[in-house]
Amino acid sequence: MIIDFRCRPPFKSFLNMRQFKATKPQHSLESETFLTRCRELNPSALHQSMDEFMTEMSAAGIGMSVVMPRVNDKIEADPVKNEDSLELAEKFPDRFIAFAGIDPSKSDAADEVSRCADQGFRGISMDPGFLAMHADDPRIDPIYEVCQERHLIASVASSGLIGPDMSYCDPLSINRVSLRFPRLKIAVPHACWPNTAGALCAAALSRNIYLVPDSYMYTHMPLHLEIVQAANTWLKRNVLFASSYPLQSLAQTVAEWKKLPFTQDALWNTLYYNAAELLEI
Numbered sequence: 001m002i003i004d005f006r007c008r009p010p011f012k013s014f015l016n017m018r019q020f021k022a023t024k025p026q027h028s029l030e031s032e033t034f035l036t037r038c039r040e041l042n043p044s045a046l047h048q049s050m051d052e053f054m055t056e057m058s059a060a061g062i063g064m065s066v067v068m069p070r071v072n073d074k075i076e077a078d079p080v081k082n083e084d085s086l087e088l089a090e091k092f093p094d095r096f097i098a099f100a101g102i103d104p105s106k107s108d109a110a111d112e113v114s115r116c117a118d119q120g121f122r123g124i125s126m127d128p129g130f131l132a133m134h135a136d137d138p139r140i141d142p143i144y145e146v147c148q149e150r151h152l153i154a155s156v157a158s159s160g161l162i163g164p165d166m167s168y169c170d171p172l173s174i175n176r177v178s179l180r181f182p183r184l185k186i187a188v189p190h191a192c193w194p195n196t197a198g199a200l201c202a203a204a205l206s207r208n209i210y211l212v213p214d215s216y217m218y219t220h221m222p223l224h225l226e227i228v229q230a231a232n233t234w235l236k237r238n239v240l241f242a243s244s245y246p247l248q249s250l251a252q253t254v255a256e257w258k259k260l261p262f263t264q265d266a267l268w269n270t271l272y273y274n275a276a277e278l279l280e281i
Helices: 012-016 043-047 050-060 082-091 109-119 138-150 171-180 196-205 224-232 250-259 264-279
Strands: 002-007 062-067 096-101 123-126 153-156 186-189 209-212
Touching (some): 002 250, 050 062, 050 250, 062 082, 109 138, 138 153, 171 186, 171 209, 196 209, 224 264, 250 264
Parallel strands (some): 002 062, 096 123, 123 153, 153 186, 186 209
């Protein structure tokens, strides 16, 4: 069984996300980006069909998905509602794990995290760069503190595309958070790309950091082989598979991950065991 550590299914308010408005393959150099280049057809996203999505999950061998709303992307017209994430997990407890989207710029964000813990969310999801906040911004510390005390996983997306400039994907910020909160489990979607070497070092130095390179592990993306090498050898427990659907279809994402030169142990560590250990399932 595969655990997809980050997806946004075509369910209720998730359809507000701009990714569902740009799911067709790109064929012209003028319209494509390096994330959409080489993308194959994504039927369930095109049809915005939850039934098709569930069928695609099974066909790809994905037994469980972590649902991560995004609420602080300023490009979004309407944010994803956390209750939709929780509804999926309650409706299909063997298929979905609910994270809550948190806006760290809000004054009551830490209180909201506590409420989410009471409601049964397993973690929170943040994109502080979209708010011009670095991951180690002191204003986020109360959120991390609650997550550490309530045993919630803090997912902090970090890449060169998230933030006003590339300083917002500096893995030093993640490293500082891990040192301030040594019992906090930190997942990092996009793995601070393109600062791949620094992210790998941060995860090696602070074993509470888990890298989720998702869309940056496509075979046409630079730097992905460094992550494969680390997962094969000295960072066996800290790299997790994720599709970040609907950026790419589940079938294509799983197929491309399996084509990478992982050892057999590393392949199944990244596809299942590491996530299962982190989620305590």
